[in-house]
Structure formats: structure tokens, C-alpha cells
Amino acid sequence: MKRYAITALLILATLASITAQQLTYNSYMQRVMENNASLVAQSMEIEISKAAVKSAKVYNDPTLSVEYGNNEDWSTNLGQSFAATLSRTFTFGVRSSNIRLAQEEFKATKAVFNDYVRNLYADASIAYLQHLRAKALLATAIEREHYMQQLSQSDSLRYTRGDIAKTVWIETRLAAGLAHNGRLSAEAEYGNSIIELGYFMGTLDVSSLDAATETLQELPTGILALDDCIEHALTNRADIDIATSNIDIARAQKKLNSARRRIDLELNIGAEYNDADPSFTKVKVGAAIPLRFSNLNRGARIMEQARIEQAQQELVETRLRVQAEVMQAHTNCRIAERQADTFTQSMLQETSELLSGKRQAYSLGEISFLEFIETERSDNMMTEEYINALYNRAASIVELMRCIGITSDPAEQ
Numbered sequence: 001m002k003r004y005a006i007t008a009l010l011i012l013a014t015l016a017s018i019t020a021q022q023l024t025y026n027s028y029m030q031r032v033m034e035n036n037a038s039l040v041a042q043s044m045e046i047e048i049s050k051a052a053v054k055s056a057k058v059y060n061d062p063t064l065s066v067e068y069g070n071n072e073d074w075s076t077n078l079g080q081s082f083a084a085t086l087s088r089t090f091t092f093g094v095r096s097s098n099i100r101l102a103q104e105e106f107k108a109t110k111a112v113f114n115d116y117v118r119n120l121y122a123d124a125s126i127a128y129l130q131h132l133r134a135k136a137l138l139a140t141a142i143e144r145e146h147y148m149q150q151l152s153q154s155d156s157l158r159y160t161r162g163d164i165a166k167t168v169w170i171e172t173r174l175a176a177g178l179a180h181n182g183r184l185s186a187e188a189e190y191g192n193s194i195i196e197l198g199y200f201m202g203t204l205d206v207s208s209l210d211a212a213t214e215t216l217q218e219l220p221t222g223i224l225a226l227d228d229c230i231e232h233a234l235t236n237r238a239d240i241d242i243a244t245s246n247i248d249i250a251r252a253q254k255k256l257n258s259a260r261r262r263i264d265l266e267l268n269i270g271a272e273y274n275d276a277d278p279s280f281t282k283v284k285v286g287a288a289i290p291l292r293f294s295n296l297n298r299g300a301r302i303m304e305q306a307r308i309e310q311a312q313q314e315l316v317e318t319r320l321r322v323q324a325e326v327m328q329a330h331t332n333c334r335i336a337e338r339q340a341d342t343f344t345q346s347m348l349q350e351t352s353e354l355l356s357g358k359r360q361a362y363s364l365g366e367i368s369f370l371e372f373i374e375t376e377r378s379d380n381m382m383t384e385e386y387i388n389a390l391y392n393r394a395a396s397i398v399e400l401m402r403c404i405g406i407t408s409d410p411a412e413q
Helices: 002-012 025-035 037-055 094-161 166-200 226-236 238-260 299-342 345-363 369-404
Strands: 063-070 080-090 265-274 281-288
Touching: 025 037, 025 094, 025 166, 037 094, 094 166, 094 238, 094 369, 166 369, 226 299, 226 369, 238 299, 299 369, 345 369
Parallel strands: none
Antiparallel strands: 063 080, 080 265, 265 281
16 A cells, blocks of 8 residues: 555656756645635635534523513502523533534545645646646747748748749748747747646736746656555545545434434523512522423434435445546546557657658759648647647546545645
8 A cells, every 4th residue: 555655646746856947846836735825715614614613612601681570659669679580501412412513524624625635736737737738839839930931931032033933932931821820829828828827826927937847758657556546546535535524424413413302401590679578589490391392203313314324325426436537547547658659759750850851852842842831730740749648648647646636735835
């Protein structure tokens, strides 16, 4: 268990092992965990729930009642009376049951927060990977635009000399314009990716952010065995803890309701003074016991038991869903890894050599512009597919870790 848990944590930390000038994955995630506005708001739920536990420990307050009476016979002044009574209701088991319920709800609140951190950590990591992909695609678009502009200028001179037809020169200019538009689109995606990182870090002042120097090619690969992933998920997923806490909450609620159905005892003590008999002060001591005929209705008990059984069934469903998510994520990981492995170094090198040869052949007039631009588009498509394959592989690992339930502790960030 310890072996594959450490291995999985290392997979999550692979992004953090790569250095950058300013914006590293480590510093990025630290700022996310410290400054993300939604995370700060969610963390307040823990404080609220902790205060609820403290609030549940209060005792019933006593009641003080004061009475004044007057028979309106002002001539004799003997019809006035004063009375004061102090009473308190004693319940048996309600306070302890209420404390137990608040404690179970506090545990559930912590589990909900941990589940939120799990999803936030994965979402923030995906945003970082999207930034790396946008940076790689922008670099490719800039390189292609630069080459097409040079080619357009070269063909302009060749057309002036009469080496090529005007239609070829026009085609080159149009291709350069399309490359320019492609670069603008890639630039917009790249800028938006930085804004997304700023959102996760709790600031939209992205002017101070530098692009990460990491690349998708530098990210390590490798996934855990499926059985290990499922075992780890069933042990660490926060939503399973939530489902388990819901059972405990339902049981605590049932116990609290049972305590509330018990016989209460109200004790009171008081005194009464009357002007008609000033030499005596009446002292009263009493007790009140409610007659709970409503307890004969078993509907509430049936409903409470049904809620416990419902929570138990939801736990079964949650465990099944977690296993299904892990199996699907593991399959996606394996497929994404195989797709990335399709782009071997020799394949990329051969594609680059083919494009270089086509460029040389076009400059010598050995092939048509249509044949050359088709090769150019194929190379561009191959490069984009390669970048997307690397991104999909890294993103699938993050999604698998989301399903497993592995994150870094916010306190360690």
C-alpha cells in the first residue's frame, strides 16, 4: 500500500520537479492553495461546523415569569398581588445526542472540503497543462507564420523576375495570411490560458505572470496497476468518506429524535405575595410532565430507519461509482500513453526531413506550390497532433489521480 501510494504521489509531483524562472508548478499550486477565492470560502464551512459543535453543548435555559394582579378596589388597597416563578425543563439524552450529531456533521464537512480540494487540485493542474499546450502550439504557429512570410517575400521577388506565375505568388500571399490568422488564434488561446491560471491563483492581474518554461515533452510517464488504483481510491476518496458520514449522521439524527421523544421533566419554584394577607407569602413548587401520545405514531421511526438504509445504499453506489471512474480513467491513461508513443522520434525526424526536402524542392521549382503546401499542412497537423497527444497523456494521469483521490495536503503547500 505504501509503495504504490508513494508512487502515485510522485506522479502528481512530476510537474513540480521541473524548474522555471518564475511560474513553476510548485509555486503555482502554492498560490492556488493560499489565494483561491473559492477555496477560502469553502474552508470557512469547517469553522462554521466547528462552531456548531460548540453551540450544541449549551444547556436548556431556565424561564423566569413574573405576575402582577389587581382587583381594582383602590379604596381598600387589598387586591394587589405579586408572583414570581422560576422553571426549567430537563431533557434526558437530548444534549449528548445533539453534540454527537454536530460532531458527525463536522466530520462530513471536513470530508466535503477534502473532496473539494481534490477536484480543485486536479482542475488547477489541468489548467496548467493547458497552458503548456497553448505555449507549444503558439511556438509552432509563430514558426510557421515566420516561414510563410519569408516565403511570400521570396515569391514576390521571384514573380518580379518572372520565375513564377502571378497565381503562385497570390497563393503564397494567401497562405501567409492564413498562417498569420493561425498565429493570432494561438496567441488568444495562450493569453486565455494565462488568465485561467490567474483565476485559480485568485488574481486576474496576469501582467506580472511569466510563462512557464516547462514543456509537455519533459513530463514523466507511467501509471499504477489497476488493482492498486482501485484499492487506493476506496481508501482515500473523500466522497466515500462523505457517504460514510451520511450514515453516521442519519444514525445520530435517529438517536437525537429518540431522545426528544422521551418524557421531559419541568420543575418550577415560585413565590406569591398578596396585600390581602401580608403576613404570609405563598411558596409554590411544582413539576410538569408532558403526556406524549404522539409517540404512538410510528411514522417518524419508520422514516428515520429508512433514511439510514438509504444512506447505506448510497455508500454502496458511491463505492461502485468510484471503482467505475477509476477503471475508466485507467483505460484512458493506457490509451493516451499508447497514442503518445505512436509519435516516435524517428517518425518526427522523418516528417521534419520530408518537409525540409519539399521546401528545398519548391524553392528550386521542382514541385508545385500545391504539393508543397500540402506537405506543409501535413507537417503542421502532425506537430499539433503530437502536442495534443502529449497533453492528453499528462491530463489523463491527472484525471486518474483525481479518481484515485491523491492530492497534496494544502498545509504542505
